[in-house]
Amino acid sequence: MSFQLPSLPYAFNALEPHIDARTMEIHHGKHHQAYVNNLNAAIAGTDAEKLTIEQICANISKYSTAVRNNGGGHYNHSLFWTIMAPNAGGNPSGKLAEAINSAFGSFDDFKTKFNQAAATRFGSGWAWLIKNAAGKLEVCSTPNQDNPLMDIAEVKGSPLLGLDVWEHAYYLHYQNRRPDYCNAFWNVVNWNEVAKRFEK
Numbered sequence: 001m002s003f004q005l006p007s008l009p010y011a012f013n014a015l016e017p018h019i020d021a022r023t024m025e026i027h028h029g030k031h032h033q034a035y036v037n038n039l040n041a042a043i044a045g046t047d048a049e050k051l052t053i054e055q056i057c058a059n060i061s062k063y064s065t066a067v068r069n070n071g072g073g074h075y076n077h078s079l080f081w082t083i084m085a086p087n088a089g090g091n092p093s094g095k096l097a098e099a100i101n102s103a104f105g106s107f108d109d110f111k112t113k114f115n116q117a118a119a120t121r122f123g124s125g126w127a128w129l130i131k132n133a134a135g136k137l138e139v140c141s142t143p144n145q146d147n148p149l150m151d152i153a154e155v156k157g158s159p160l161l162g163l164d165v166w167e168h169a170y171y172l173h174y175q176n177r178r179p180d181y182c183n184a185f186w187n188v189v190n191w192n193e194v195a196k197r198f199e200k
């Protein structure tokens with residue numbers, strides 16, 4: 001079995017004006033596709049072909065750098081497309097909102113902390129909201145295509161929300177203004193999907 005590029009659950013231009021169509025088209029069709037192709041090439045003929053991407057991430061220290069970079073890239077982008085949606089944004093509700101308030105004080109405090117993690121990740125990487133093993137929410141960031149599922153991650157947990165802060169995710173529209181991209185992201189967060197992940 002080989003990994004496949006998941007289809008984007010909305011049109012390339014659906015997240016405009018916050019994320020532009022050209023960026024989405026290249027990001028999904030070129031960058032994510034390349035991670036999938038390179039992951040498949042790196043695991044061809046090995047036992048990893050029988051595993052899920054989550055299982056591969058959980059034992060990533062046993063694999064090559066190519067599997068780490070491209071397996072992470074595949075997992076991270078697959079999550080990223082689903083936690084965004086057109087006509088989304090706003091505030092989380094229900095149990096997720098309660099957990100955010102309990103962990104960070106308020107939704108605004110959470111957003112500040114998340115934006116800070118995204119803005120201060122040097123070079124390329126991701127900012128995350130995760131549920132840790134104790135069921136508590138935490139904000140963290142990872143370099144390159146690492147993620148909090150990986151056994152090598154500094155802070156581990158199940159990703160609920162992730163923001164790609166590689167320049168390829170924002171440079172066409174935002175150039176060097178990463179903080180503007182991070183602020184715009186809140187307008188397209190699919191809180192229904194984040195809540196589903198939290199309650200799992």
Ligand code: MN
Nearest residue numbers: 031164166169
């Ligand atoms: Mn990316």
